[in-house]
Amino acid sequence: MKKKVTLTVNGEEHEIEIEANRLLLQVLRDTLGLTGTKEGCSIGVCGACSVIIDGRVVSSCLTLAAACAGKKIETIEGLAEDGRLHPLQQAFIEYGGFQCGICTPGQIMAAKSLLDENPKPTEDEVKEWMSGNLCRCTGYYKILEAVMAVVNNKIDPDFAFRKREQTAKIQSLDVYKSVAKTN
């Protein structure tokens, strides 16, 4: 049985028809084309699918999409404003807080939810908080460094970003469902 729901993602409203059992992760990726949120374990352990709902970080692989109607959903795609990266995004580049980058959207969303609530956490608080986000590449040192750089205001105000990777995107289309965007 399909159901009409309106999801507010990164400030944009999407009116969609979905099965009641569809997970937020699937809807973000397959229906809305927001593929920045990743799937790593599907059981709520790795944090790759972390998004922020009404200010709290959650695993979108365990969250029913229909239950998010009327709530404020933030994903990695919503962080940069007018091409200006969020300080956490900048810090991850500056301090090398990723290698393959598959865990990075989740890491950044988890860190953002912490800093939104507590802008001055201690290093131990960051470690505890971020331990729900697995990374197999970095050994976490540079992730911690990046988050602490934001906490301690140590990101370079004049940092010049290398522009986007030149590699062309492989054609991207919605497959399973069509998208109806409102507003």
Next chain:
Amino acid sequence: MAKAEKFSVVGQRVQRIEGFDKVTGDSQFIADIYLPNMLVGKILRSPFPHARIRGIDTSKAEKLRGVRAVVTAEDTIKRPWGAFFADQYILSVGKTRYVGEEVAAVAAVDPDIAEEAIDLIEVDWEPLPGVFDAEEAMQDGAPLVHDDKANNVAMTMDIERGNIVQAFAESDVVVEDTFVSMPQWHCSIETIGSVAEYAPNGKYTIYMNTQTLFNARYRIATALGVPETDVRIIQSAVGGGFGGKSCDDNNALVAAVLARKAGKPVKLINTREEEFLAGCRPRVFMKINVRLGFKKDGRIRAKHIKVIADNGAYSAKAPAITGVAAMRHDTCYKYSDVKTEAVLVYTNKIPTGAFRGFGNPSAEWAVEQAIDLGAHELGIDPIEIARINAAETGYVSPHGNRVNSCELKQCLDMAEKMMDWKSKRAGKQPNTGLGLACTVHVSGKRHFGDYDGSSATIKLNEDGKALILSGEGECGQGVHTAMCQIAAEELGVPVEDVEISRADTDLTTFCLGAFASRLTYVSGNAVKNAAANVKQQLFEQASEMLEANAEDLVSHDGRIFVRGAEGKSVSVSDVARARLFRHNGAPIVGSGSFDADSVLPDSTRFGNESGAYNYGVQAAQVHVDPETGQVKILYFVIASDCGTVIYPLGAEGQVEGGLSQGIGYALTEGLQIDEGKPLNPNFSDYRIPSMRDMPPLQHAFADSYEPTGPFGAKGLGELNMDPTAAVISNAIFDAVGVRIKTLPITPEKILKALREKAALEKAKT
């Protein structure tokens, strides 16, 4: 040898070239590829470790609405394939040999329908007795995993250099013990996946998150029975490789067969459970017996190692991995007389394969503990034993490996200082201990035929910016950034002026791919040569413009200057344009190749496996809680010799990430398996380290220069995975006097050992 040159781009803390895409979620990983009319694939896997397939009925699945293709072995040419031995099929032919093996597959319009269709496939199974232990598998009468492999033996090795009997006779102290290592999964946060398309003209296009595109193309073409150029592999962003994505599994092949039958693109992504059962091939199980003979002064006189390796149901790269476990360490210390015996065995378990370290972590787990045993027996500080025996520049191992640069002794000094080894050792606290191990790795490995090379093309655009075309896949480690730096350094342009293509077997020249810590060294040299070729063309053109000899020109900061008359210059973009926009104009395109000066090992495995050897030292201080058996790593230090560091952020990341995998291997990561059925194929029961598990760390790079490397660089990626388990075990022994010989080192094992030790001491008094 000290650093010979000063660099302007190499060694600078440049940012990762894909950085922007990685932090915005824009990087396109395999699951992020959606093609028009794309179907979703799903695999029916064997629930049995060993079973005959009497028949498969797919009719119900085919009739399900939304199903576009159902395939079994009948849809394939049933040609076995494999990295070294052709022993596995795309889909089971006649029988299955492990839990999770691919038996049939479907493609459907959505994942739920695909799942439902899988349940509708009926297989007539006849379960067969299985064999799950390597030593049992070798017994006469054990069930045969492959009918043509007597006693389930895949391969044996027996090599002696020097005179091992005499060498032990001349030893003052002999130690011997047996160490068991476990399979370890790569646990890349992105699982293996592919999106395959088939065009009616016979061409397959497969998007893959593979780290070895051209090897993948070769194997896929072989198994499909088509020419290599009928298969095009395009690399997506890769969410972690570590050896697991080097195409030893069937994912892309099943996707290709489905795409051909369905006539539509098919996406097939492993679930996490599938990844554990039958995706990336985990580290080979090994039981290693080590016997070492020492002279009184600490010199190693003799080494005899016996390896029993269990490669599970199919061999993949295990024959080479077993060889590495048996021999690689002989390049770490100055050995003279060594004997190595190894046997590789089939069982009805998950096929194993390449994982960061490639046999070396299993071997160093054993050998570096045996060295520690020797140090205690001799009453010599382990760091001194390492110093006495450490390889040096110019060393030639008993197997022929020639070491052009080696800063192992410098690494020992660095580690000693960072750990404050001497004073911590002198002021030893109860239940606290120090451990150390040395490590060696290669920079490329000559084992896929007599070639360990790479190639690259660089095209110079009319705006003066260079684009590297390379088939060497970026698998997340950041090597593309290092390659851009190398090209920029050689061309004399800022790193921002160099870009690099996605790897694509149709558009880029032949490259072996990311394995054996080879890319910075091997592909770095190829890129450097291609850049030199571009520079030569630039200088020819510029010499006309500057009215000077090409030999007198130099380039830096994106401009070409006349040496000694730096006022006279022209920009790279002006030169590129001048060369192009004129009568008979032509763009500047350069190409370069490199093949390491190594020697393909002969039938006795004598040769020189790599062009360069990387060294390192790790040391840990641990505390063991005698009440709970919990190990806490108080401090960890690492010194690495990777020659010149090209890309510091990336190099540091390799060290730190290697350590985290090493800690997981040592302490938490272990397969639980019952009659061939893995019991913990998920991230909550198979525990990889999280941020809070990482110890305080200090690490540094040796002042080192590899004469054959690009700007003095050599490999690094695997080095710091290799010794960690032994380091931690040695430190635990120093702390509480018990040695755990089976991985992982759990608190339960420590407690049991402590109790046994206490009982023994009590019995003595």
